[in-house]
Amino acid sequence: xxxxxxxxxxxxxxxxxxxxxxxxxxxxxxxxxxxxxxxxxxxxxxxxxxxxxxxxxxxxxxxxxxxxxxxxxxxxxxxxxxxxxxxxxxxxxxxxxxxxxxxxxxxxxxxxxxxxxxxxxxxxxxxxxxxxxxxxxxxxxxxxxxxxxxxxxxxxxxxxxxxxxxxxxxxxxxxxxxxxxxxxxxxxxxxxxxxxxxxxxxxxxxxxxxxxxxxxxxxxxxxxxxxxxxxxxxxxxxxxxxxxxxxxxxxxxxxxxxxxxxxxxxxxxxxxxxxxxxxxxxxxxxxxxxxxxx
Numbered sequence: 001x002x003x004x005x006x007x008x009x010x011x012x013x014x015x016x017x018x019x020x021x022x023x024x025x026x027x028x029x030x031x032x033x034x035x036x037x038x039x040x041x042x043x044x045x046x047x048x049x050x051x052x053x054x055x056x057x058x059x060x061x062x063x064x065x066x067x068x069x070x071x072x073x074x075x076x077x078x079x080x081x082x083x084x085x086x087x088x089x090x091x092x093x094x095x096x097x098x099x100x101x102x103x104x105x106x107x108x109x110x111x112x113x114x115x116x117x118x119x120x121x122x123x124x125x126x127x128x129x130x131x132x133x134x135x136x137x138x139x140x141x142x143x144x145x146x147x148x149x150x151x152x153x154x155x156x157x158x159x160x161x162x163x164x165x166x167x168x169x170x171x172x173x174x175x176x177x178x179x180x181x182x183x184x185x186x187x188x189x190x191x192x193x194x195x196x197x198x199x200x201x202x203x204x205x206x207x208x209x210x211x212x213x214x215x216x217x218x219x220x221x222x223x224x225x226x227x228x229x230x231x232x233x234x235x236x237x238x239x240x241x242x243x244x245x246x247x248x249x250x251x252x253x254x255x256x257x258x259x260x261x262x263x264x265x266x267x268x269x270x271x272x273x274x275x276x277x278x279x280x281x282x283x284x285x286x287x288x289x290x291x292x293x294x
Contacts (some may be wrong), residue, residue: 004031012038016048023052032066039073050075054084063088079115082106084123092128099126100135116143121150121199128157146179155188183215190224194231201227 015038022031031053035045050070054063067085069078077085082102089099100199103123120143126134140154151174158166174181187211191201206225209215217225 010042012046012049015043015045016052019052028053044073045075046047051078051080051084054081062093077105079119082113083118083122086119086126089167090122090126096127096130096132099123099130103135108230115223117145117147120145121147121153124150124152124157128153128160129163131157133157133161133163142220146177148179148182148185151179152182152188155185156191159188159191162192162194164196164198167192168201181213183209183218185217186213186215187220187224190221190228194224194228197228197232199228199232 010069014272015034019031019034022034035049035053038045038049054066063085066067085102086099089095089102106119120139124136124262127133127139130193136154136157155167155170171181171185171189186205190202202225206217206221208216
């Protein structure tokens with residue numbers, strides 16, 4: 001800031017450099033104050049100024065107020081701001097109505113013509129995260145694409161709702177259209193199978209992911225498999241799946257599996273698994289687990 005104060009002639013580029021510095025170091029209030037100070041000097045913030053502030057406030061609740069403030073100043077948002085807002089809506093399940101209003105503004109202003117792919121992808125992702133699958137499906141239908149992100153966004157949206165068939169249908173459609181899946185594609189399938197209770201199908205796709213596609217299971221895949229087997233009461237199979245897992249990962253999954261051992265009908269398994277857990281979890285880990293809520 002001392003160097004900035006020494007600059008005799010300040011323009012929007014100079015101010016934007018200062019705003020960017022504040023945002024980069026997490027000083028969001030100072031960045032926002034810069035937009036006010038600019039106006040006091042007769043230099044209105046431009047769309048670049050607001051882009052940087054919006055990116056800083058992505059996970060903040062006041063991002064919607066920030067948008068209203070920007071509009072009140074007559075600054076037209078660009079695609080970067082729209083994408084940032086839609087991502088914020090997707091992170092907040094109560095923001096579906098705000099997401100719909102932003103979608104309407106995008107359509108009215110014709111901004112969707114520029115950077116169309118990213119906007120549509122983000123809209124489908126937002127609707128899926130907010131549980132509004134009819135809107136997500138409509139956009140997917142009217143804007144066909146072979147971009148993997150778009151397919152993943154739709155499939156994960158259905159998976160979160162516990163709807164099994166559309167996830168598997170689109171996975172087979174991907175194969176027909178020669179769209180290569182990735183780890184997120186299989187996570188959608190495992191999530192859907194877990195919610196639907198399709199144990200054999202989930203195991204089949206889990207093995208296929210590793211054997212046929214060469215994707216090593218991530219922590220999220222393993223959690224989905226433990227959840228799938230635990231929900232179905234197949235605790236022996238779940239315990240066996242822990243045997244080849246890295247110790248740090250095993251600790252988390254063991255705590256998760258212990259939650260499924262509360263079923264009174266699994267007394268013999270509970271005793272066996274508790275003995276196994278006590279033998280494999282070190283005293284250090286036990287002291288940590290007593291302080292943490294898993």
